[in-house]
Amino acid sequence: MSHELKTGGDRGYLRIATEEAFATAEQMDAILRLVKEGKADKGTVSLWGFYGTSPSERTTFIRERLLDLGELRIAAMDDAGIDKAVLALTSPGVQSIHDVEEAKGIASRANDQLAAACEKYPDRFYGMTAIAPQDPEWSAAELKRGKAELGFHGVQVNSHTHGTYLDEPQFDPILRTCAEEGIPLYIHPQGPPDNMIGGMVEAGLEGAVFGFAIETSYHALRLLTTGVFDRYPDLQLVLGHGAEGLPFWIDRLNYMFNAGVRSQRYERLKPLQHPLHYYLRNNVWGTTSGLPSPASIRLMMDVMGEDRVMYAMDYPYQYVPAEVELLDDMDLPAETLKKFFQTNAEGLFKL
Numbered sequence: 001m002s003h004e005l006k007t008g009g010d011r012g013y014l015r016i017a018t019e020e021a022f023a024t025a026e027q028m029d030a031i032l033r034l035v036k037e038g039k040a041d042k043g044t045v046s047l048w049g050f051y052g053t054s055p056s057e058r059t060t061f062i063r064e065r066l067l068d069l070g071e072l073r074i075a076a077m078d079d080a081g082i083d084k085a086v087l088a089l090t091s092p093g094v095q096s097i098h099d100v101e102e103a104k105g106i107a108s109r110a111n112d113q114l115a116a117a118c119e120k121y122p123d124r125f126y127g128m129t130a131i132a133p134q135d136p137e138w139s140a141a142e143l144k145r146g147k148a149e150l151g152f153h154g155v156q157v158n159s160h161t162h163g164t165y166l167d168e169p170q171f172d173p174i175l176r177t178c179a180e181e182g183i184p185l186y187i188h189p190q191g192p193p194d195n196m197i198g199g200m201v202e203a204g205l206e207g208a209v210f211g212f213a214i215e216t217s218y219h220a221l222r223l224l225t226t227g228v229f230d231r232y233p234d235l236q237l238v239l240g241h242g243a244e245g246l247p248f249w250i251d252r253l254n255y256m257f258n259a260g261v262r263s264q265r266y267e268r269l270k271p272l273q274h275p276l277h278y279y280l281r282n283n284v285w286g287t288t289s290g291l292p293s294p295a296s297i298r299l300m301m302d303v304m305g306e307d308r309v310m311y312a313m314d315y316p317y318q319y320v321p322a323e324v325e326l327l328d329d330m331d332l333p334a335e336t337l338k339k340f341f342q343t344n345a346e347g348l349f350k351l
């Protein structure tokens with residue numbers, strides 16, 4: 001242990017954690033019912049069949065912590081030196097649910113519950129809106145309610161919705177509302193859809209270990225390569241887990257994408273206004289959930305700019321206070337560390 005973790009800015013910055021999860025009891029019940037009835041997709045069966053029912057120490061801890069928006073969470077934040085948490089309904093939100101009315105009801109009641117917690121702890125908790133992309137127009141209205149009435153600071157979409165992606169035309173109301181209202185769009189992983197998951201469950205690799213990043217980076221790339229950010233230059237996309245690996249791949253992605261476009265290989269892919277790098281530096285933000293790795297963080301900062309990289313813990317899935325110490329001790333200038341832990345998140349989410 002190199003130093004004690006305290007809240008209050010004793011190291012020259014507050015720590016804001018930007019990908020922090022909660023659940024509601026009715027959300028968990030609805031998802032577990034789908035799993036039991038054999039109606040959930042394979043990714044949801046694997047994820048919630050495990051977290052919802054396993055008696056292990058890890059899953060018991062996580063279930064209890066997800067359902068708490070009170071003193072347990074505040075104590076955990078105090079112990080890890082986390083001043084503020086940006087909270088979102090845990091993956092897959094309501095996106096695995098087939099009954100659209102049920103999904104909308106669970107999302108909007110989760111929003112009300114989160115807003116009440118944020119009101120109770122106004123300098124600790126900040127919310128992101130939960131939506132049901134199954135109904136894009138309703139989701140656009142809920143985004144406006146989240147911002148105007150509930151005081152939320154962004155939206156979390158848990159990647160695909162039954163194998164559909166936000167670049168598809170039916171989701172335009174969601175993208176347009178985010179762009180027009182200045183609502184950051186956090187695309188958070190879930191398991192790959194049934195038509196992508198292949199042998200990943202059998203291999204034990206469809207979850208947070210690997211499949212999450214593959215599917216979510218694919219989702220983000222679909223937005224980048226179909227020109228969503230040329231249509232909506234103000235749209236701001238947030239990706240966790242080291243921007244889901246995109247900074248590492250960016251030169252190859254850009255070269256091969258442009259080679260395909262120049263040779264008119266794919267009907268759907270047209271020239272963009274900028275190289276893919278440009279969008280990583282102007283439209284994408286990366287957080288460090290699950291990747292408390294100084295080398296990866298330096299790479300993200302090189303590729304995306306140090307104004308677009310933010311701290312995230314991913315409580316309660318990866319609650320490791322020692323990782324906070326490790327990141328405090330990163331060999332970076334004091335101003336850069338303050339941007340990373342505090343001011344980038346304040347600027348983006350308008351905290």
Ligand code: 1DF
Nearest residue numbers: 021090091207208289290314317
């Ligand atoms: C896990 C990881 C689950 C993350 C999550 O939500 C999650 C996990 C259900 O460990 O299975 O948000 N994560 O972001 O790394």
Ligand code: MN
Nearest residue numbers: 019188289314
């Ligand atoms: Mn997460």
